[in-house]
């Protein structure tokens with residue numbers, strides 16, 4: 305019991321600890337998955353930026369600063385028209401040069417309506433120039449790096465002054481700036497009101513300083529149908545299975561303008577689409593499931609695994625515990641066996657010695673007394689022989705060296721011989737034995753010696769475990785094709801719970817009606833082994849205080865002999881005096897032995 309607590313307590317503590325760490329893990333899993341999704345969105349943004357930058361380099365990068373510096377307006381206009389023609393996604397392409405370092409600033413716009421050039425003097429009256437400069441400034445502002453320690457872009461916008469942002473935007477190597485604006489550069493023109501602007505700075509020929517910027521607007525259809533799907537294709541390359549998250553893009557009115565897949569359960573993470581589409585948002589989530597559901601199923605799976613592991617652990621511990629207990633019991637039984645056997649050996653030896661010495665010294669008063677002493681010596685030496693035989697037999701059985709010589713034998717004859725050899729002992733102990741043997745029994749294939757030993761062990765037990773009622777019944781009959789040898793007594797009986805165990809080696813009953821009979825605990829183990837070697841069966845019917853009936857069932861060689869009348873096998877019925885109708889009994893001394901016609 306204490307061993308069980310010592311095992312169960314750590315297991316329970318382990319279980320609770322595992323459960324708690326799993327619950328903690330569930331929360332962490334949720335945060336980790338969310339972070340993962342956030343990073344996926346950032347990667348998506350990077351891809352979109354890269355594509356837009358590549359587009360800017362390919363188109364606006366073609367404007368030659370030398371043409372700008374030398375004011376070759378026709379060449380610049382041609383370049384802008386070419387951009388619009390080769391890139392139908394561009395609504396508008398323009399160059400705005402406005403630098404205090406220059407005498408003459410200008411702006412050129414290529415629109416669906418044609419080319420328009422505005423000189424510096426008219427900048428103030430040209431809303432498109434104002435809008436372009438404003439939008440560019442915003443884009444520069446948005447692209448500025450945030451102040452260290454300040455987290456959001458809006459912080460940066462609050463703290464940076466425009467000039468600083470402009471100079472930041474002019475950093476060489478910056479590929480493109482972006483802005484998504486609600487207002488149109490040309491209020492009257494057929495240009496989408498919510499446009500995406502891409503700008504590249506126009507630097508001096510020598511690369512020393514910025515003198516203006518070039519820009520273009522992108523149609524939102526191109527963004528929806530090409531830019532976003534292409535970036536998504538690159539993002540999902542290699543992943544492309546059903547478990548990949550779904551990204552959707554929402555416009556300023558929260559309408560979905562693009563989605564990488566269907567069945568999005570909900571947005572687990574939402575971010576503004578900065579910098580390219582800052583008026584829009586993007587969201588990411590899973591198809592038909594949520595982070596909670598994923599974390600929960602992960603939690604359940606882990607819990608199940610831990611449950612299985614702990615169950616196996618407990619089962620293993622229980623098995624180990626049972627094996628240990630059995631081993632301990634066996635050790636205990638062996639110890640008892642040694643003390644019992646020493647006692648069993650000592651008693652007959654001292655009796656033999658005592659009476660032999662008395663006889664040797666001629667201290668007997670009359671021949672009857674001498675006769676009595678011889679009888680005791682004889683009885684005790686038989687007892688010794690039986691005990692030693694059992695021990696030797698047992699050690700042979702244990703070593704797997706017990707060999708049997710089977711031969712067709714009359715079982716009744718063997719049983720009768722055993723009883724005859726035991727006759728005097730029974731009579732002296734005041735026992736009355738009733739034997740009933742069915743005539744014309746078929747022979748059985750048995751080892752005569754071994755079977756005699758098995759029967760002897762049963763008869764000996766019947767005598768040793770009888771109390772006041774000194775009555776023993778032995779019968780040999782045919783039962784269902786088998787030969788049944790029954791040995792019944794009216795002794796102390798055996799509790800039902802012990803019926804299986806009494807056939808185990810060294811096992812002795814210590815519950816129920818307590819008896820003080822000494823023994824080795826080997827007798828029945830040997831009976832069982834012998835009977836099973838004969839492909840037979842040994843059974844017991846017994847109840848405390850009501851006696852016991854042991855039955856050996858042996859397969860017969862032929863079973864043409866007539867069957868005995870069936871009878872009840874209940875322990876109570878077994879205890880009544882039994883005489884088979886087919887058998888005749890004759891009294892022999894203190895007990896009766898069947899007169900079998902064979903013998």
Ligand code: ADP
Pocket residue numbers: 761765766769770793795796797798806811812813814822823824825826827828829851852
């Ligand atoms: P032993 O008799 O030497 O103890 P056995 O193997 O012959 O060993 O018997 C095992 C146990 O079964 C005995 O200790 C006894 O408690 C019980 N037993 C065997 N035969 C009988 C019987 N006829 N009546 C009551 N108890 C019996």
